[in-house]
Amino acid sequence: MCLAIPAKILKIEDNLAQVDMAGVRRQADVRMVNNVRVGEYVLIHAGFAIEKIGEKEAEETLKLLREMA
């Protein structure tokens, strides 16, 4: 039930954003995420963005995983 899915912010108006969630356009409440911008990725849980996804951090994780031998 704690499923949260990555989505890209397409448009923001007040606390509501249009997001692209795996190719599906949906509305999400973004009040819990500070200074979120169009083009950024967030995690969506039950219609709310619960956190931004750090693109740099994601790359760092992948780099770490690839370098492991």
Place this chain on the structure above:
Amino acid sequence: MKFVDEFRDRTIAERIIKKIERFDSLKVNLMEVCGTHTMVIFKQGLKGMLPKNVNLLSGPGCPVCVTSQEDIDKAIELARDRRMIITTFGDMVRVPGTNSSLEKEKANGADVRIIYSPSEALRIARENPDKKVVFLAIGFETTSPLIAASVMDAQKEKIDNFFIFSTHKLIPPAMEALSKSKELNIEGFICPGHVSVTIGSDAYRFIAQKYNVPCVIGGFEALDVLQSIYMLLRQIKENRAEVEIEYFRAVHPQGNIIAQQLISEVFEVTDVRWRGLGIIPRSGLRLRKKFYDYDAEREFQPKVKKGKENPDCACGQVLRGVKKPTQCKLYKRICTPENPYGPCMVSSEGTCAAYYKYG
């Protein structure tokens, strides 16, 4: 999909497995606390990829599964009142109470609606001013901030026919109860990634320090889970018990402060009963006094007898990690996803359902 596909790379997975295999001298019990992790582990076949010395136990992190029989019975009792519209996440509908289920009540004419977001419950309340709209507020720290936000919205908009029935629970107290228990020897926790988005890694520090159990906060793709297992084994090998974050693309040490503020604005901490674990002190959330007008339990006072669980159902032991579903008398013989006897078989992230589907 970005942030998903690249974290499922088979070649990298095999490489992490090789690293895990180097710890072959350690025989360990690790618990994945979160039901969503359980689902990933089964769906991606990770159990079969791991060496025999690493034993994964599923924990109590499936909200529907840990809801007490009494709370389920209360939800059913609320649904029987024809003034109500019951709104709920899908998993709750089929959970068997002592004598009925929400699904059965719906068949008998109750207005039970499955929704995706608590804001839909608010919308239903706006559109049906002559009805009482009750939202079954279930879930852990990932979900409770959104419910808090909806209650605040209802207050702001002066919507007076919206209520919640809070069975919200907190994860760290349940992990503490399991760490204290003599029944099991949990040597490492894979901490729930999205609960941790809200509460942060600092919230588990007392578990690592007081009970000497290593914790790693993991993400939800195959590579995240494997890497978390590797990080736990490394801690055990090096005799460390710390809280590490594998899922640092979304989890921060202090968590999401706005989400935490929403929770503490609307809710206060209370003792609650968990299926399988009994009453855990300070492990649940109830509405604060200034939000009593939105409290379905106070407003409608559903009367139920002491909830009775099926005596043969091992869901409680499965939730504590002391029994595997295959050790339950009912599993697969009469308890199936089509005809579930206990919540662990109902919820898609229940351990019994995962065993049934992928085990």
